[in-house]
Amino acid sequence: MEEKKPHENVRAVERALEILLAFRPGDKELTVAELLTRVDLSRPTLYRLLNTLEQNGFLASSGEPQRFRLGSSVAQVAHAWMANNTIAQLAQPMLRELWEATSETVALFVPEGTYRICVAELESPQPLSFRRGVGYREKLVLGASGRTILSQMPLSADDLRRYLTDPNQDVATLAADLDAVRAQGFGTSHHELIAGAVAVAAPFFNGANQVAGSVCIFGPSVRVTDERVAQFAALLKREVGNLSRALGHQGEAGRVPAAARR
Known part of the structure; x- marks a missing residue:
């Protein structure tokens, strides 16, 4: 695999932060469809970043269709x-x-x-x-x-x-x-x-x-x-x-x- 360029890594971080900031007071859980209305990302990119955020504890998911909520790492911060x-x-x-x-x-x-x-x-x-x-x-x-x-x-x-x-x-x-x-x-x-x-x-x-x-x-x-x-x-x-x-x-x-x- 080609190594990502520095600006690509920075952009990935920016997009991940956009996802976290999409959660507003009162949002217990959000579906992918709801998130797509709040962030300017393609569905594949959103899924990839959601998976990374979940692996690192910033998000947690459950149910079908999958619903996401803020994870324990957010609480730690x-x-x-x-x-x-x-x-x-x-x-x-x-x-x-x-x-x-x-x-x-x-x-x-x-x-x-x-x-x-x-x-x-x-x-x-x-x-x-x-x-x-x-x-x-x-x-x-x-x-x-x-x-x-x-x-x-x-x-x-x-x-x-x-x-x-x-x-x-x-x-x-x-x-x-x-x-x-x-x-x-x-x-x-x-x-x-x-x-x-x-x-x-x-x-x-x-x-x-x-x-x-x-x-x-x-x-x-x-x-x-x-x-x-x-x-x-x-x-x-x-x-x-x-x-x-x-x-x-x-x-x-x-x-x-x-x-x-x-």
Whole structure:
């Protein structure tokens, strides 16, 4: 068989997503005939994609004629989305407190595999400022908000290797950096991902005593001096403690869970 061209693979994904989005509130099940009225696909193409979606758990079918309903994989994705958005909603008072106290951009990040994703952000009102935007995704090993999360995860040196962006990076040096972040309870970065930007981040925890994400304050280096970094760190520790308690964490605010110590 000929290998599919990249644009053909992308189009197949787009068509599969069109099928999933064809389901509307109140649609318990849809027949192929009903789906054909909602998506611009030929019957053979629709059947092929329906089969693929069913094999991967995004759809389930039953009956004769065959009727399709959303599958368990959709529920898994929805659960992940709702969990992140619940955290974003709970964090709003803490984020706003930090935003009002600093007048800098404040963002909330949650881990997603070897990445972290921004699920809430309050942009600085000042003319010179930086923002990432909700949905921004970056490797955990890069930036203060990412390494702060990584520092709280119980990872061996071998485990850390899969988080690297450069296979030649010294794992021992990274581990030492994470130890320092863990010891002080917050992380910083200077001009790392955005030229001229300084970031300060602290982790928050859930009721299972696991790191659930980080809250980050970032702004231009002309305003975020070493003195302000220290002030931001103190504010962050207070507010991530409040957020952790809101998520059911019982540990002492600012204290690293024992499971994260290597």
